[in-house]
Amino acid sequence: MSGNATHRFSNTSILTVQTADASQVVTSDDIDQRLADTYKRVGLRPGLLERLAGIHERRWWEDGVTFTDGAAMAGAKAISESGVDPAGIGLMINTSVSRRHLEPSTAVAVHHALGLPRSAQNFDVTNACLGFVNGMELAAAMIDSGMIEHAVIVNGEDAQTVQDRTIDRLNQPDTTARDVIAQFATLTLGSGAVAMVLGRSDQHPEGHRLVGSVSRAGTEHHELCIGDNDMMRTDLKGLLEAGLDLSMDMWEEAAADFDWQRGMDRYVIHQVSKVHTAAMCERFGIDEARVPKTFPTRGNLGPASVPYTLASAQHELIDGDRVLLMGIGSGLNASCLEIAW
Numbered sequence: 001m002s003g004n005a006t007h008r009f010s011n012t013s014i015l016t017v018q019t020a021d022a023s024q025v026v027t028s029d030d031i032d033q034r035l036a037d038t039y040k041r042v043g044l045r046p047g048l049l050e051r052l053a054g055i056h057e058r059r060w061w062e063d064g065v066t067f068t069d070g071a072a073m074a075g076a077k078a079i080s081e082s083g084v085d086p087a088g089i090g091l092m093i094n095t096s097v098s099r100r101h102l103e104p105s106t107a108v109a110v111h112h113a114l115g116l117p118r119s120a121q122n123f124d125v126t127n128a129c130l131g132f133v134n135g136m137e138l139a140a141a142m143i144d145s146g147m148i149e150h151a152v153i154v155n156g157e158d159a160q161t162v163q164d165r166t167i168d169r170l171n172q173p174d175t176t177a178r179d180v181i182a183q184f185a186t187l188t189l190g191s192g193a194v195a196m197v198l199g200r201s202d203q204h205p206e207g208h209r210l211v212g213s214v215s216r217a218g219t220e221h222h223e224l225c226i227g228d229n230d231m232m233r234t235d236l237k238g239l240l241e242a243g244l245d246l247s248m249d250m251w252e253e254a255a256a257d258f259d260w261q262r263g264m265d266r267y268v269i270h271q272v273s274k275v276h277t278a279a280m281c282e283r284f285g286i287d288e289a290r291v292p293k294t295f296p297t298r299g300n301l302g303p304a305s306v307p308y309t310l311a312s313a314q315h316e317l318i319d320g321d322r323v324l325l326m327g328i329g330s331g332l333n334a335s336c337l338e339i340a341w
Helices: 028-034 036-042 048-053 067-082 106-114 131-145 160-170 177-182 184-188 236-254 274-284 302-316
Strands: 006-008 012-021 024-027 057-060 091-094 121-124 150-157 192-200 208-217 225-227 232-234 266-269 322-329 333-340
Touching: 006 131, 012 067, 012 131, 012 302, 024 028, 028 036, 028 048, 028 160, 036 177, 048 184, 048 274, 067 106, 067 150, 067 192, 091 106, 091 131, 106 121, 106 150, 131 150, 131 192, 131 208, 131 302, 131 322, 131 333, 150 302, 160 184, 177 184, 184 232, 192 302, 208 236, 236 274, 236 322, 236 333, 266 302, 302 322
Parallel strands: 091 121, 091 150, 266 322
Antiparallel strands: 006 208, 012 192, 012 208, 024 057, 150 192, 208 333, 225 232, 322 333
16 A cells, blocks of 8 residues: 555755764763663673664763754754755754754754744654654655755754663662663663755756655554653564564565665665664665664664764765665654665
8 A cells, every 4th residue: 555655756856964973972881880780789781782782882962062053063064065055945844853842843943053044944843763754755845846945954862861861760779670671772872963955856966866755654553662851661672573564564565666675775774773773684685784884883863863874874875876764763653765876
């Protein structure tokens, strides 16, 4: 069943994708040391983050720098690199999960920091770890329709607040091993920012064309991972299995519209962990050598993960390469988006 969740893009290209790195390195050993007494008391071995997730370190923003600042820094780099006059930008979408308050939107702060014109529409799009891909789809639809000529998609994430609170909570004397496992995914998160500029393909032959995308919803699983600024609880096994099943259904149904099963030059998979990446590659028959990885040194960057990994791997890509962005977001939702590099 394809219908409204299958899209082909006709005139939208990526002009640039740029990152802004958080500067404070936090190793998994650092976190293990802070939880050493709890691990000993509940009978868990240190090193879970490295052994199971394959995450050696992640980043936090330095004092005085916020995730909004990071999104603005990445946005400024992307706009500068694209060569697009900011006055010609008609849309800016912020896709961050991180937020300080319910209103106003985070987008308004980034819009202001970037000095975008009053004519540039701006708003937040949030959908767990799929927010950035959804922002790309929405911007492409507006570009293809002629509503706008250029769009900027930004994302900034901050893992420090929820990780500090989680570590403090897990160090309470009533913590059990089950509590540690339920909140384990929180400790895999990382901070960082990324931005992308999209434009009309017929005006930017140097760009990287968006081909099409497919999405599927499995919202019966919306309680497998629930988080806020204080806590995130995750059914790790249930989330992995349900996400793989939903993605496989989408993959098989997409074969009617796209030839992705024949093989791509790069698969940019949402960076969760070593286990998740291996399971995705096995289930889809993907050569893991074609999957760039950022989780070992950046952790799970949430919705910034897919575009951040694309940006990190873009120096390896050549004209004509086929790139597939692949993501699963809590809720559950799954999406793939093809780029003709």
